[in-house]
Amino acid sequence: MGLTIKISDIWKEYDGNPVLKDCSVSFEKSGIYVLMGHNGSGKSTFLRICSLLEEPEKGEVNYFSGQELMKKDMGLKRRITLVLPGVGIFNATVSSNMAYGLRIRGLDNKEISERVDRYLDLLGLFHKREQNALTLSSGERQRLGIARAMVIEPDILFLDEPTASVDLGNSEIIEEMILNMKKKGQPTVIITTHDVSQAHRLADSLLTLKEGRIVSYE
Amino acid sequence: MTTIIDSFGKAFFLILNLDRELLGIIFLSIKVSGTALVVATLTGLPIGALLGFKKFSLKGLIISILNTFMGLPPVVVGLFVYLLLSRSGPLGFMGLLYSPTAMIIAQTILAFPIVTSLSHSAIVNVDPVIRQAAMTLGATPSQVSFAIVSEARYGIMSGIIAGFGRVMAEVGAILIVGGNIAGYTRVMTTTIALETDKGNFELALALGIILLTISLIINAVLHLVQKKGMVRKNRWV
Numbered sequence: 001m002g003l004t005i006k007i008s009d010i011w012k013e014y015d016g017n018p019v020l021k022d023c024s025v026s027f028e029k030s031g032i033y034v035l036m037g038h039n040g041s042g043k044s045t046f047l048r049i050c051s052l053l054e055e056p057e058k059g060e061v062n063y064f065s066g067q068e069l070m071k072k073d074m075g076l077k078r079r080i081t082l083v084l085p086g087v088g089i090f091n092a093t094v095s096s097n098m099a100y101g102l103r104i105r106g107l108d109n110k111e112i113s114e115r116v117d118r119y120l121d122l123l124g125l126f127h128k129r130e131q132n133a134l135t136l137s138s139g140e141r142q143r144l145g146i147a148r149a150m151v152i153e154p155d156i157l158f159l160d161e162p163t164a165s166v167d168l169g170n171s172e173i174i175e176e177m178i179l180n181m182k183k184k185g186q187p188t189v190i191i192t193t194h195d196v197s198q199a200h201r202l203a204d205s206l207l208t209l210k211e212g213r214i215v216s217y218e
Numbered sequence: 219m220t221t222i223i224d225s226f227g228k229a230f231f232l233i234l235n236l237d238r239e240l241l242g243i244i245f246l247s248i249k250v251s252g253t254a255l256v257v258a259t260l261t262g263l264p265i266g267a268l269l270g271f272k273k274f275s276l277k278g279l280i281i282s283i284l285n286t287f288m289g290l291p292p293v294v295v296g297l298f299v300y301l302l303l304s305r306s307g308p309l310g311f312m313g314l315l316y317s318p319t320a321m322i323i324a325q326t327i328l329a330f331p332i333v334t335s336l337s338h339s340a341i342v343n344v345d346p347v348i349r350q351a352a353m354t355l356g357a358t359p360s361q362v363s364f365a366i367v368s369e370a371r372y373g374i375m376s377g378i379i380a381g382f383g384r385v386m387a388e389v390g391a392i393l394i395v396g397g398n399i400a401g402y403t404r405v406m407t408t409t410i411a412l413e414t415d416k417g418n419f420e421l422a423l424a425l426g427i428i429l430l431t432i433s434l435i436i437n438a439v440l441h442l443v444q445k446k447g448m449v450r451k452n453r454w455v
Contacts, residue, residue: 053350081354084351084354087347088348088351090365090369091369100352101356104357152355
């Protein structure tokens with residue numbers, strides 16, 4: 001059964017400066033949620049808290065499977081994933097990067113091989129699978145980061161500004177990858193962007209953050 | 219210049235004739251320094267990683283001490299180990315003074331701060347986003363630590379190579395605790411010191427050339443392992 005998220009009154013501050021102020025929202029349907037806002041509006045922090053990478057000072061992030069409240073344990077954390085703006089590519093081949101999440105989950109080599117090849121093909125990086133991932137262009141690295149998250153087939157995929165530092169060509173490829181996920185209805189994608197036109201192209205639901213508060217949800 | 223050329227000739231002559239005494243000295247040098255390096259790595263790498271991953275009081279002091287000890291004078295280490303192992307010392311009952319084991323202990327003390335400090339430095343210099351990436355992909359805390367150590371592998375390897383350079387070239391400590399006993403604790407550096415004292419410069423220089431050649435070969439092998447390790451690491455099975 002798919003996961004739903006309920007966020008209640010989260011408050012987060014850094015060095016006494018509030019970044020998120022009593023944000024509450026629920027992500028109950030599958031689809032693509034786009035979180036919009038200017039730089040510094042708190043989008044990335046919101047995503048990091050939703051994906052359980054950080055804890056809020058106040059408020060709660062709860063995951064449900066049907067009506068059942070999930071424990072925030074490794075089992076839940078392995079059903080969600082976040083692609084950071086810097087991606088965090090390992091100094092290893094493209095294949096090795098792709099396989100990381102599968103290997104730590106203990107999948108057998110045959111399945112790892114099959115999934116990695118399938119997603120690399122989808123990504124258009126199959127021919128670079130034995131190349132060191134650090135030699136890829138920034139756009140290719142971003143695509144690899146998304147594919148590395150997709151290959152583990154999470155229930156919820158968080159993408160923090162996935163096209164912020166890539167060229168137009170790579171941006172289009174990434175948008176196509178996201179739209180393909182939308183067609184399949186899996187996984188639920190929660191994405192931040194400050195590009196209004198991109199937000200409207202991708203979104204099933206659109207949220208706007210302003211100065212740490214959710215000001216609209218449509 | 220003639221002495222240097224003669225020394226090269228003598229070095230080749232000694233090697234080609236497989237002089238048993240010389241081979242014994244070379245093997246003991248490699249055994250003592252190699253064992254010291256392995257022990258220093260097996261203890262220093264986990265401690266370096268612990269210092270990199272954990273926050274605790276006195277951590278800064280420990281790192282400062284390690285950094286200071288990277289430049290420990292070998293004769294001071296030799297004296298310290300001598301006092302520990304001498305008959306009247308706390309470990310005198312073990313009867314280790316003037317043995318290869320005493321030399322290994324002294325060289326381990328010299329290599330340990332280098333391996334530990336450079337491993338720690340390599341680990342803390344890994345981009346923080348690597349840690350977060352591993353976490354977001356579902357890694358457990360130990361898997362996250364392993365991913366960071368894996369990213370730091372070239373820096374760690376540099377620390378091991380630096381440690382090897384330190385112990386292989388060292389003479390002061392092992393001379394004090396080993397005693398330079400022919401056929402038992404005599405290694406290349408102590409032999410060079412002895413032959414120089416005797417005015418036998420050709421043999422001393424020949425041994426120096428052999429020592430440099432061995433260091434070059436071992437460093438080249440370590441470098442190849444480093445490169446091969448990268449290729450192996452790059453495969454995902």
